[in-house]
Amino acid sequence: METIQQTVRIELHYAVHFTRQVFEVRNTVLRDVIAASGGARRAIFIVDEGVCAPERQFLQQLESYSHAHSDVITNVASPIVVPGGEAVKNGREYVDLVRSAVNAHGICRHSFVVAVGGGAVLDMAGYAAATSHRGVRLIRLPSTVLAQTTAKEYRMKREARRSQERRSQEERRRKSKQERKDELRRTKPARRGRVHFGTGNTALNQASPSRERATLQAPLGS
Numbered sequence: 001m002e003t004i005q006q007t008v009r010i011e012l013h014y015a016v017h018f019t020r021q022v023f024e025v026r027n028t029v030l031r032d033v034i035a036a037s038g039g040a041r042r043a044i045f046i047v048d049e050g051v052c053a054p055e056r057q058f059l060q061q062l063e064s065y066s067h068a069h070s071d072v073i074t075n076v077a078s079p080i081v082v083p084g085g086e087a088v089k090n091g092r093e094y095v096d097l098v099r100s101a102v103n104a105h106g107i108c109r110h111s112f113v114v115a116v117g118g119g120a121v122l123d124m125a126g127y128a129a130a131t132s133h134r135g136v137r138l139i140r141l142p143s144t145v146l147a148q149t150t151a152k153e154y155r156m157k158r159e160a161r162r163s164q165e166r167r168s169q170e171e172r173r174r175k176s177k178q179e180r181k182d183e184l185r186r187t188k189p190a191r192r193g194r195v196h197f198g199t200g201n202t203a204l205n206q207a208s209p210s211r212e213r214a215t216l217q218a219p220l221g222s
């Protein structure tokens, strides 16, 4: 029986935004990201316990933010607070919790799961969002250095790619300049011929001073 090999290539793109104090009402980064998807959107927030512990006002601030931007963000439930660290992704308990909330609050493919926390919470929430319906949109707000580094790596890779493109462009420009020079050099012998011909004229010119002298002398002689 004949066997053929098929290839599936998947290229995924996502935007990475850099900001501080994302839930300050004046900060419109999150609002703008959601608004860019086309109007008011339902959203459910999953928050790492480790984020709330040192910042007691955090949940209140989050609620105030979504209230202030309610024309764009429809916060459908109180934030779901989950434990941080490996514990959150060691079993299916929290994945099931998020998926149940997605179903219960009518989070559809046009809505958002917004996860705030360390890498473990983002992984868990991402898995839950990806396996709810046919995949619910996810916004990740990394709150640890490692989780933020992943985003920064993306930026560093992008910058490396751009500078590589710039170098390639520079190289192409340099090559085409060199090719033009080579082309000129190839056609130069013909020009030299003309110059050579000019040298002959120069010989004529060299004769001219005496001719000039002769001409000048003529009136004197007459």
Ligand SMILES: NC(=O)c1ccc[n+]([C@@H]2O[C@H](COP(=O)([O-])OP(=O)(O)OC[C@H]3O[C@@H](n4cnc5c(N)ncnc54)[C@H](O)[C@@H]3O)[C@@H](O)[C@H]2O)c1
Residues within 6 Å of the ligand: 048, 049, 050, 051, 054, 083, 084, 085, 086, 117, 118, 119, 120, 121, 123, 143, 144, 145, 146, 147, 150
């Ligand atoms: N998907 C990815 O791109 C990706 C990238 C790197 C790591 N990971 C995964 O992430 C996990 C490690 O992530 P991590 O280093 O972010 O740690 P983590 O998610 O394990 O969190 C470590 C601890 O920090 C707490 N915490 C989180 N934010 C905090 C904050 N702002 N202030 C105080 N405490 C806070 C958490 O509650 C937890 O107790 C691993 O499971 C790794 O596999 C995933």
